Amino acid sequence: xNQVASFCxxxxxxxxxxxxxxVDATHAFAILLDEISYQGDHxxxxxxxxxxxxxxxxxxxxxxxxxxxxxxxxxxLSKAIAKALPLPLVKTTLFHESSRLRLAAFLxxxxxxxxxxxxxxxxLNCLLLEADLWREALPYSLKCSDKEFIASLTQSLRFxxxxxxxxxxxxxxxxxxxxxWALSMIDCILSFASRKATTLxxxxxxxxxxxxxxxxxxxxxxxxxVSILSDDVIATLEIxxxxxxxxxxxxxxxxxxxxxxxxxxxxxxxxLVFVNAVSIKLFQSRAFHLASSPRQREADTGARMISVLCxxxxxxxxxxxxxxxxxxxxxxxxxxxxxxxxxxxxxxTGLSSIDDNRLGLPLAHGLIxxxxxIVERVExxxxxxxxxxxxxxxxxxxxxxxxxxxx
Numbered sequence: 350x351n352q353v354a355s356f357c358x359x360x361x362x363x364x365x366x367x368x369x370x371x372v373d374a375t376h377a378f379a380i381l382l383d384e385i386s387y388q389g390d391h392x393x394x395x396x397x398x399x400x401x402x403x404x405x406x407x408x409x410x411x412x413x414x415x416x417x418x419x420x421x422x423x424x425x426l427s428k429a430i431a432k433a434l435p436l437p438l439v440k441t442t443l444f445h446e447s448s449r450l451r452l453a454a455f456l457x458x459x460x461x462x463x464x465x466x467x468x469x470x471x472x473l474n475c476l477l478l479e480a481d482l483w484r485e486a487l488p489y490s491l492k493c494s495d496k497e498f499i500a501s502l503t504q505s506l507r508f509x510x511x512x513x514x515x516x517x518x519x520x521x522x523x524x525x526x527x528x529x530w531a532l533s534m535i536d537c538i539l540s541f542a543s544r545k546a547t548t549l550x551x552x553x554x555x556x557x558x559x560x561x562x563x564x565x566x567x568x569x570x571x572x573x574x575v576s577i578l579s580d581d582v583i584a585t586l587e588i589x590x591x592x593x594x595x596x597x598x599x600x601x602x603x604x605x606x607x608x609x610x611x612x613x614x615x616x617x618x619x620x621l622v623f624v625n626a627v628s629i630k631l632f633q634s635r636a637f638h639l640a641s642s643p644r645q646r647e648a649d650t651g652a653r654m655i656s657v658l659c660x661x662x663x664x665x666x667x668x669x670x671x672x673x674x675x676x677x678x679x680x681x682x683x684x685x686x687x688x689x690x691x692x693x694x695x696x697x698t699g700l701s702s703i704d705d706n707r708l709g710l711p712l713a714h715g716l717i718x719x720x721x722x723i724v725e726r727v728e729x730x731x732x733x734x735x736x737x738x739x740x741x742x743x744x745x746x747x748x749x750x751x752x753x754x755x756x
Contacts, residue, residue, distance in 0.1 A: 350399075350402070350403075350406075351406075354403075354406045354407075354410065355410075358378075358406075358407065358410040358414075359410065359414065361374050361377045361378065362374045362414065364377070365377055374414070374416055375411075375416045375425060375426040376425060376426075378407055378410075378411050378416060378426055378429070379425050379426045379428075379429035380429075381407055382404060382407055382408075382429045382430065382432075382433040383429055383432075383433070385400055385403050385404055385407075385433065386404075386432065386433045388400065398445070398447060398450055401438065401442055401450060401453075402449065402450055402453050404433050404434055405434070405442070405450075405453035405454055405456070405457045405461075406453060406457075408430055408434065408457040408460050408461060409453070409456050409457045409460070411426060411430075411460070412457065412459075412460040417460055417463075427463070427464040428464070430460070430461060430464040431461075431464040431465050434461050434464075436465065439454060439458070439461055439482070440482065442454040443455070443458075443482060443485075443486035444486060451486075455486075458479055458482065458483070459479060462475040462478060462479045462482075463475050477530060477533065480530060480533045480534050480537060483534065483537050483538075484533075484536075484537035484540070484541075487537065487538075487541035525593075525594055525597070528589060528592060528594065528597040529596070529597070531585075531589075532589065532597065532600040532601060532604065535577070535582075535586075535604050536600065536603075536604060538573065538577065539577065539604060539607050539608065539611075541570075541573075542570040542571075542573035542574050542577070543570070543574060543607060543608075543611045571615065571617075574608070574611055574612070574615070574617065575617060577608055578608060578612055578617060578618070578619070578620060579620070580620050580621055580622070583605070583608070583620040583622065584620075584622070586601045586604055586605045586608075587601075587605070587622075587654075589601035590602055590605070590650050590653050590654065590657075591650050593646065595649075598646075598649060598650060598653065602653040602656070602657070605657055606656075606657065606660055606726065609623075609657070609660045609661060610660065613663065619661060623661040629658075632654065632658065633655075633658055635651075635654065636651050636654035636655045636658060637651065637655070637678075637716075638651065639651030639654065639715065640652050640654075640655060640715030640716050640718075640719060641711065641712050641715060641716075642712070642715065643712060647715075648712075648714060648715030648718065649715070649718065651715045651719070652715045652716070652718035652719040652722060653719075653722065655675065655716070655719035655722075655723075656719055656722040656723050656726065658671070659671045659672065659675075659723050659727070660726070665727070665729070665731075665732060666732065668723070668727055668729075669729050669732045669735065669738070671723075672720065672723050672724075672727075672729070672738065673738055675716065675719060675720060675723070676720060676738065676741060676742050676745060678716060679713050679716045679717055679720065679742075679745055679749075680741075680745050680748075682711050682712070682713040682716060683713050683745060683748050683749050683752060685711040686711055686712070686713060686752055687748075687752060689711065690752070690755065713749060714749075717745075717746065717749060720742060724742075
């Protein structure tokens with residue numbers, strides 16, 4: 350059936366008069382969908398699963414032939430798709446026992462979502478709905494060892510990573526909406542590919558039965574995570590940590606940490622920015638520069654970048670050494686602040702000098718936030734001298750609080 354569809358459906362453009370008559374081809378595809386729906390409703394001698402597969406296959410080929418982007422013919426085809434494939438049917442197919450039906454639904458999901466409402470303001474809602482469907486259905490897609498299914502779905506996920514997530518202009522909306530949707534999708538893929546076991550129940554509880562992944566399924570998830578660890582995707586996450594919006598910075602930071610944790614646990618190669626000595630030095634310099642900024646947004650970005658640098662350390666001991674060195678830097682920074690403010694108090698013109706940036710005040714709030722992020726993420730209870738380091742950092746925080754009260 351796949352071969353017949355791949356051969357016959359593109360010929361419809363030739364039958365209606367060639368590429369110059371592509372609008373007429375949209376009518377032909379719409380009539381096909383209506384006819385299949387009619388057979389399913391009035392003739393009961395057809396397999397319902399085959400009819401549903403045929404509908405998704407027609408939509409997929411319409412997308413490949415770019416018939417959904419034509420005006421005004423695409424509106425007729427869109428209405429036919431929305432009528433033939435209502436949302437409840439799409440959801441049911443994504444969880445169908447047949448792997449071929451699930452794959453057909455995944456491959457046509459993007460095209461189907463945009464047919465439910467043709468108003469421009471609905472584009473973002475359709476994208477968010479699509480992301481929710483991916484998030485719900487992906488865990489249950491592991492219940493298949495079919496090589497064709499695995500290869501095709503992996504290719505679809507890589508398309509999402511490369512063309513949707515990295516190239517944000519591939520979908521509509523404001524910058525904030527693009528970032529929100531892209532991070533929602535990357536979080537969905539991460540939660541799917543980084544898990545070592547998945548549940549078969551839709552509502553997960555502490556007593557839910559867990560099914561361990563087969564070796565080929567583990568390799569499938571590993572391949573997806575390797576795609577996420579590409580330089581392009583990691584660079585996109587780093588750029589999003591510089592966003593104007595707090596939620597975007599927080600989500601990008603969380604996704605980056607999850608990816609690095611998976612890479613370390615599974616001994617995957619980290620991106621070049623965290624391996625090359627020159628790149629690491631440049632990344633660290635920018636992180637400390639931003640963490641020292643008086644602007645809260647920039648200091649927040651710098652703190653998260655420092656925490657990410659700590660997460661790239663190979664062992665817990667190395668992370669502890671990184672934190673210890675960071676605490677020393679903060680302590681010296683607080684002492685420098687006390688010294689600078691002391692000079693300001695002795696000099697009547699000191700405050701104006703700082704305001705004019707002729708005398709830079711070494712700020713420590715971004716570095717202290719980086720310490721908080723690291724301590725919240727990593728447990729150093731079994732590391733020697735951890736208690737002493739915690740006591741030292743506590744004293745530093747008290748000094749910083751006293752200094753801020755003086756200011």
